[in-house]
Amino acid sequence: MLLSVGALEARRIQASPSASLSRRHLARETAPRVGRLRLTALGDDARLVELYSGMGASRLAIEPLLKLKGVVAVDNSDAANAVYEDYFGEAPRRGNIEHLDLDALFSCDVDHVLTMSPPCQPYTRRGKGLASEDPRAQSFLRVIDTIPRMEHPPRWIFVENVVGFQISNTRERLLQALRNGGYAFEEFIVSPTALGIPYTRARYYLIATRRASGFTEAVPSWLTSHRLTGMWDLAVADAADDLSRARSLESYIIDEMDAKDSLRLSDDTVRKYWKWLDVVTRDSQRCSTFTSGYASTVFGGSVLLCEDHPDDELKNALVRRTGDKILRIDEDDVEHFLGRLRWFDVEEIKAFHGVPESFEFRACSNKKAVFLLGNSISVDVVRSIMQFMISAG
Secondary structure (H helix, E strand, C coil), rough: CCCCCCHCCCCCCCCHHHHHHHHHCCCCCCCCCCCCCCCCCCCEEEEEEEEECCCCCHHHHHHHCCCEEEEEEEECCHHHHHHHHHHCCCCEEEEHHHHHCCHHHCCCCCCCCEEEEEHHHHCCCCCCCCCCHHHHHHHHHHHHHHHHHHHCCEEEEEEEEEECHHHHHHHHHHHHHHHHHHHEEEEECCCCHHHCCCCCCCEEEEECCCCCCCCCCCCCHHHHHEEECCCCCHHHHHCCCCCCHCCCCCHHEHHHHHHHHHHHHHHHHHHHHHHCCCCCCCCCCCCCCCCCCCCCCCCCCEEECCCCCEEEEHHHHHECCCCCCECCCHHHHHHCCCCCCCCCCCCHHHHHHHHCCCCCCCCCCCCHHHHHHHHCCCCCHHHHHHHHHHHCC
């Protein structure tokens, strides 16, 4: 059953115990700004089709921009679908997108937005690099091949994937399908740091429009330096993280979490993995991408130096840096950091991703919530890019 906007919002607010948790300066903004960029509702009626909908982050990004007349979400993850239904009040369709009748999802009575965050494993730098030959790419290839033949193609298309997708043969196939389908498109590699968010999560983004004249406005200035105009190599893509605008982590940290024992790294973990721990403090202007395995492995995401034992000497001990400003513990100082490092809490990870505090993971465990966030998108970045897609396309 589709809930009314008022009823759904009331339900979201009522379901948000995290609203009582205090961040140090309560400085988290609901809409990021770059210079004087402001996100405004565009007001057009549209229907959203979310393929690979996950926890619903694409919907979170687009809801303030368009008056949605309906939403169709499709995903084959039971956990993601349960979280989606709990928050939005609508259950996604569970199924393999490879066998989906895509034409049945679109009609001619309203504009449609098609959003897709297909599996990233075929394109990750640590993977086998199989791209279109990877079995996990087959459902997305099926969608790509259908685009030029659709009876009622969507007006807008949005695609998100990992850095590495831009050098794949899948990307070449996607761009050709869009050209054949009469779409104009733009591509970007953007990290939340471009919006002043202290979170390094560079991702590939594509937006497309079937407007006959293409995009009617120039790419916004804040996006220009992140625009893909050719086959970027991976080194250039990584350099897209610009920390000059980034705020400190201070406003994303919930003070009460410093006292949460379940978040503390064990002494054994610190002693064994000190060399690889990416340590950040409240003054840091960056933290690393939180992967789907965060807190289960030390190789995906940052750990925080607690301030329940203030010690400037301890901060100063974090002097060994890598080229991307990552702080590392020196071998001689390992024992001083025992009991003083913690994982970030789900609520804090939500904030880095731009997920509202009212979004609860009541339908799954904390571990699964971290997994879903790690596989999700930056709501702030996607909303900012969609703002241009919809207003200019």
